Amino acid sequence: MTVAVANCGQKIKEDSLKYNLHSWSVQGDLDPKVITRAEGIYFWDADGKRYFDMSSQLVNVNIGHGNKKVIDAIKDQAEKLPFIGPAFAVDVKSEAARKIIEVAPDNMAKVFFTNGGSEGNENAIKVARMVTGKYKIFSAYRSYHGATYGAANLTGENRRFPSEPGIPGFVKFIGPYTYRAPVEFKNDEEATKYYLTLLREQIEFEGPDKTAAIFQETVVGSNGILIPPNGWMQGVRELCDEYGIMMVCDEVMAGWGRTGKWFAIDNWDVKPDIITFAKGVTCGYVPIGGIIVSKEIASYFDENKLWCGLTYSGHPMGCAAACATIDVYKEEKLIENSREMGEVLGGILENMKENHPCVGDVRYIGLFTAIELVKDKATKEPLVPYGRDPEGTMKKILSILKNEGFWNYSHDNVLIIAPPLTIKEDELKEAMDIMDSVLNFVDDLIK
Numbered sequence: 001m002t003v004a005v006a007n008c009g010q011k012i013k014e015d016s017l018k019y020n021l022h023s024w025s026v027q028g029d030l031d032p033k034v035i036t037r038a039e040g041i042y043f044w045d046a047d048g049k050r051y052f053d054m055s056s057q058l059v060n061v062n063i064g065h066g067n068k069k070v071i072d073a074i075k076d077q078a079e080k081l082p083f084i085g086p087a088f089a090v091d092v093k094s095e096a097a098r099k100i101i102e103v104a105p106d107n108m109a110k111v112f113f114t115n116g117g118s119e120g121n122e123n124a125i126k127v128a129r130m131v132t133g134k135y136k137i138f139s140a141y142r143s144y145h146g147a148t149y150g151a152a153n154l155t156g157e158n159r160r161f162p163s164e165p166g167i168p169g170f171v172k173f174i175g176p177y178t179y180r181a182p183v184e185f186k187n188d189e190e191a192t193k194y195y196l197t198l199l200r201e202q203i204e205f206e207g208p209d210k211t212a213a214i215f216q217e218t219v220v221g222s223n224g225i226l227i228p229p230n231g232w233m234q235g236v237r238e239l240c241d242e243y244g245i246m247m248v249c250d251e252v253m254a255g256w257g258r259t260g261k262w263f264a265i266d267n268w269d270v271k272p273d274i275i276t277f278a279k280g281v282t283c284g285y286v287p288i289g290g291i292i293v294s295k296e297i298a299s300y301f302d303e304n305k306l307w308c309g310l311t312y313s314g315h316p317m318g319c320a321a322a323c324a325t326i327d328v329y330k331e332e333k334l335i336e337n338s339r340e341m342g343e344v345l346g347g348i349l350e351n352m353k354e355n356h357p358c359v360g361d362v363r364y365i366g367l368f369t370a371i372e373l374v375k376d377k378a379t380k381e382p383l384v385p386y387g388r389d390p391e392g393t394m395k396k397i398l399s400i401l402k403n404e405g406f407w408n409y410s411h412d413n414v415l416i417i418a419p420p421l422t423i424k425e426d427e428l429k430e431a432m433d434i435m436d437s438v439l440n441f442v443d444d445l446i447k
């Protein structure tokens, strides 16, 4: 039986390599795992090996795998009305938007649905340009906003390069990354002042009367869990108000309880003009994303045409999944669990930083966390250089983690750890014991 499953796994892998183009990879280098089952915080490969899903796949399966309530809601919707065009009023589409607005900051009014996060950002760019009549769009280096053309041009790292030369009017700024700042800050206040001064100056040079929006990942995700210093978000809000610029928070990864709040921006009690979302709104059970706009923006479109549209905007199956997923967050108290388990994980990470020479920095907010690996704590020299891994060091570390049953991913020299928000304390400790033993191996590497 086991041999049969393994053989079948081999065939699936061969077919996948033969027929599928895989994301962000040299195809000939690939050796994809064949996955046959997933439940809660775990998934299993064709050999029956179990993995802790310590990145919730691509930081999207917040409610864990195999949630019955969401699966049933999708099945029911498939029976009732699997699809109808976006121009119609449909109960489940209004209900999903209502539920989203209910948990969003209280200045938010309406939702435009997309199929995912990149499309959310594409439409936010257009909305900001339509409402302000301006065209320049600011976004930060060390950010990821998606792979479609506009979203890739927002992106502040090398996944942008295939979409360059870029779209005219897209401007990059240096956002807060205090661990690697060129100056030492005594506290958050100093850091905030430093970065806001730079941003203000850049807006002045680019022209406030030309600048439509400032896009930010509220907490930078795949580029290393960069948590802004206190005061930064308030400062960006004030700059936006002063210059008539739209503040856009990309909450595709940071939203939906990931940071211990419904949306990451709630950690600083700031109200953006637009929030973009995807991932955790349905946790991947059906793909959906969108933008949430403020009351002011919503009323602008009462008088002006919304030049946005998608065949699948507000897809009933996605909306049914969103309604059920939001109920699961509430019923299972997952936002609270993200906060509580986040504290436990934060404690474990601080111990790792103290005990392992290879751990330069740890960052955590809710269950959105990272370990930054260095060759030397004093100089902060990264374990691998930016954008490159010439000796395949990070690849090796990830492969050892996987062999031990700990599944996550890395970006440059940073290990991202973001388990499902359903994780329990004993599961978290068991998984992090694996990480601890692999860090011993990394300590030996840098000796």
Ligand SMILES: Cc1ncc(COP(=O)(O)O)c(C=O)c1O
Binding pocket: 058, 115, 116, 117, 118, 119, 121, 144, 145, 146, 147, 217, 221, 222, 250, 251, 252, 253, 254, 278, 279, 289
């Ligand atoms: C912050 C952020 N924005 C946008 C995206 C793009 O979302 P999607 O892959 O659903 O298009 C991602 C994906 O990882 C993301 O992390």
